[in-house]
Amino acid sequence: MEPKTVFVVGAGPAGLFAARKIAAAGHHVSIFNRDIRPGGLAEYGIYPVKHHMKSGLRKQFTKILSMPNVDYYGNIAVSEQSPLTISALAEWRPDAVVFAVGAQGTKKLGMAGEDSRGVYSAKDFVYHYNGLPPFSTQDFSTGRRVAIIGMGNVMVDIARWLLIDQPGEKPEEVAVIARRGPFEVKFDNKEFDEVEAFLDRKLFRGELARVAEPLKAVGQDIAEVQEKTFPWLKSEAAPPHPGKLTFRFLSSPTAIVPSSSGRIERVKVAENILVFSGDSTKPKPSGRETELPFDTLIFAIGDVADPSLGLPYAKNSYVTNPDTSDPNRAAYEVFDPASGKPLEGIYVVGWARKASEGLVGKARFDAEHGCDHVLKYLEGKPKKVSLLSAEILRELSARENAIVSKDQVIRLQQAEAQKGALVNNPEFRFPTNAEMLEAIEVFEPAH
Ligand SMILES: Cc1cc2nc3c(=O)[nH]c(=O)nc-3n(C[C@H](O)[C@H](O)[C@H](O)COP(=O)(O)OP(=O)(O)OC[C@H]3O[C@@H](n4cnc5c(N)ncnc54)[C@H](O)[C@@H]3O)c2cc1C
Structure with missing residues (x-):
């Protein structure tokens, strides 16, 4: 042919x-x-x-x-x-x-205050810490109390970054907010292993007690959480300082309330119950709303x-x-x-x-x-x-x-490897397109 x-x-x-x-x-x-x-x-x-x-x-x-x-x-x-x-x-x-x-594309929930400062989509935040222009040089500042919406592997990556690898000051609390319950987590245990030390067991048990009744209504027993989805509860270790990882189940954000400076100050959540939907469960608003104080919120709900x-x-x-x-x-x-x-x-x-x-x-x-x-x-x-x-x-x-071109990509990789060796960072990246283009232009391989 x-x-x-x-x-x-x-x-x-x-x-x-x-x-x-x-x-x-x-x-x-x-x-x-x-x-x-x-x-x-x-x-x-x-x-x-x-x-x-x-x-x-x-x-x-x-x-x-x-x-x-x-x-x-x-x-x-x-x-x-x-x-x-x-x-x-x-x-x-x-x-x-x-x-x-x-x-x-970014999934927008269309809630009030969604455009406040300190509210990010996980994709943009992840692009930022992985050095993709233009996100690499944009403001993705995080504060002391960070909420992450969603319970998948991307949430775990972001919690890991905030609690362990992010340069500078660490948050006091990273709170995972999820519309369903502890039996509906989406992350892989191998990934959660990386952050499990930060899980505040005491607060987690308190949260399980808070949602025990609505879970019972769909046949879920909090006594089985350890065996089924959170094996890390076997250990009673307190989280290291600084930073603790907490969970808030059966909660859907409905609005973001900014401070007078325009940065997120609180998030309103609708409390949910669970109802059966075929073989699984789905959340349904219970009619109660709560406000939770956060200065940063990251949507990790897929794109x-x-x-x-x-x-x-x-x-x-x-x-x-x-x-x-x-x-x-x-x-x-x-x-x-x-x-x-x-x-x-x-x-x-x-x-x-x-x-x-x-x-x-x-x-x-x-x-x-x-x-x-x-x-x-x-x-x-x-x-x-x-x-x-x-x-x-x-x-x-x-x-x-x-x-x-593809040859220039190789030159860029070589230039970044050379610079990475100097600064002892194997994942070194030039943070802007202009710097990448310049590096391609001026790179001289070492002899
Ligand atoms: C935070 C995070 C962590 C992950 N960790 C892992 C992991 O540990 N292990 C694993 O196996 N998988 C992981 N994944 C999943 C993995 O990254 C995806 O499965 C995979 O990258 C999807 O590939 P894709 O080519 O479809 O899309 P993408 O990887 O998103 O690639 C899209 C490409 O299209 C280009 N593009 C976009 N728009 C345009 C346009 N308009 N014109 C021209 N080009 C365009 C982009 O520049 C990009 O190069 C992770 C994903 C995320 C979000």
């Missing part, structure tokens, strides 16, 4: 493993990535001290980018607000386009697809083909509800398809599985006269300031 040209938008794990699959089948792949560095959340989400995991993934990504039929254009966002839009991409006549842009990308969008997601006669095609091919037709050759994979779902392995599987369909689609189509690499570069140069 004649090699075709496929554009991949996004170079997180999903985009890179998609690129590998398509390039390995002999097609030419051009990757367009918003960030200068490839890797997405594997680079800017995975916890900073997980060096082994991060460097292992980085090696795999470098190998993918080194394939001769893969081009990389970093520092290039595709969206309705960017110089490069989806329709501009289409004019370059790719045979197919795979969108792997992750979940860049949504970014509507500004320009793909058909509904219910926080890009729309995919509803034709259920071929469930795989239906799941990955983008669909335009306005025309009632699929967008031929346009696919979506990874967290762009299912926001905030699963680890790198799952994003990889999703991308590779989705690309089985891309490859099948390409088999049956005549080749289009797509723009060649040099023409793409020319077109991009006319639109954007600085395009970063």
